Amino acid sequence: MGRMSASPQSSEAVHRSGFACFVGRPNAGKSTLTNALVGIKVAITSSRPQTTRHTVRGIVHRPDAQLILVDTPGLHKPRTLLGERLNDVVRSTWAEVDVIGFCVPADQKLGPGDKYIAKELAGVRKTPKIAIVTKTDLVDDKVLREQLLAIAELGRELGIEWAEIIPVSAVADVQVGLLADLIIPLLPEGPQLYADGDLTDEPEQIMVAELIREAALEGVRDELPHSIAVVVEEMIPREDRPKDKPLLDIHANIYIERSSQKGIIIGPKGARLKDVGTKSRKHIEALLGTPVFLDLHVKIAKDWQRDPKQLRKLGF
Numbered sequence: 001m002g003r004m005s006a007s008p009q010s011s012e013a014v015h016r017s018g019f020a021c022f023v024g025r026p027n028a029g030k031s032t033l034t035n036a037l038v039g040i041k042v043a044i045t046s047s048r049p050q051t052t053r054h055t056v057r058g059i060v061h062r063p064d065a066q067l068i069l070v071d072t073p074g075l076h077k078p079r080t081l082l083g084e085r086l087n088d089v090v091r092s093t094w095a096e097v098d099v100i101g102f103c104v105p106a107d108q109k110l111g112p113g114d115k116y117i118a119k120e121l122a123g124v125r126k127t128p129k130i131a132i133v134t135k136t137d138l139v140d141d142k143v144l145r146e147q148l149l150a151i152a153e154l155g156r157e158l159g160i161e162w163a164e165i166i167p168v169s170a171v172a173d174v175q176v177g178l179l180a181d182l183i184i185p186l187l188p189e190g191p192q193l194y195a196d197g198d199l200t201d202e203p204e205q206i207m208v209a210e211l212i213r214e215a216a217l218e219g220v221r222d223e224l225p226h227s228i229a230v231v232v233e234e235m236i237p238r239e240d241r242p243k244d245k246p247l248l249d250i251h252a253n254i255y256i257e258r259s260s261q262k263g264i265i266i267g268p269k270g271a272r273l274k275d276v277g278t279k280s281r282k283h284i285e286a287l288l289g290t291p292v293f294l295d296l297h298v299k300i301a302k303d304w305q306r307d308p309k310q311l312r313k314l315g316f
């Protein structure tokens, strides 16, 4: 993360600040792109679809601008109360941001999922929209060109005027900086909204919970993603530690819906849970910049996805 340039800006220099969000179907690469723009792992990526639950903001600091990225969950046909709430979050986010980036992976033909979202986007008239073809490292030039044309065509069909159409690869770091350069002129003039060095305004506990949830989801069966929630109960600096050797105690509960899921999460002789702890601890330490002792417990919250009271308790 760069700090603001020390050299004084000329008096004509305009400072811009505002919000952008990336939309697109699950696995389109939105979280990875947010991370690449911000430069640290703040949004949660997972090879499983539909796992970005919270509106995590990453902040891009530049001498001339501050771009605040809002990472929304994928819009999808609601099947449960949780699904409906997620869609409400997405729509209200769209109406509030200054720029929307519509993400489509280069390696998959436009499908009903993309069109469903694009149709909804066409209804958000005022907000400028950029079409972003992601994961360009996975395809050759010909496929990429076809995808760019298909998106231009989709825009014409639905009456969406793309402010830009840009191919990027977050993984290979291709045109990520250019994307920021294209978004920034679309932001309103305004002062810095966050202090230098701020990466996100998500409460730390929620980010920590997301990192644990991401690790807990890795490699488990397809039907589990929506059945896991993580709540961080406590984050307390360990007492009696020398100043140069701090330790942060984090106590967190992993909630599942049924006792039959417990074995999957914990694994043979607790091996899987231990692995989840080790993996997420590394990310948490990188995020918070301090050594961490992570204490994880698995609990059953029956049918939490369908129960409004449980949903509130679990932070939805």
Ligand SMILES: Nc1nc2c(ncn2[C@@H]2O[C@H](COP(=O)(O)OP(=O)(O)OP(=O)(O)O)[C@@H](O)[C@H]2O)c(=O)[nH]1
Pocket: 024, 025, 026, 027, 028, 029, 030, 031, 032, 033, 044, 045, 046, 047, 048, 049, 050, 051, 052, 073, 074, 134, 135, 136, 137, 138, 168, 169, 170, 171, 172
């Ligand atoms: N090769 C390649 N893979 C990518 C790129 N960007 C993302 N991916 C992979 O695509 C998968 C999905 O990426 P995410 O960033 O989690 O996608 P998302 O759109 O945020 O997904 P949801 O949270 O499910 O909505 C992950 O396995 C990423 O590693 C890229 O530029 N190149």
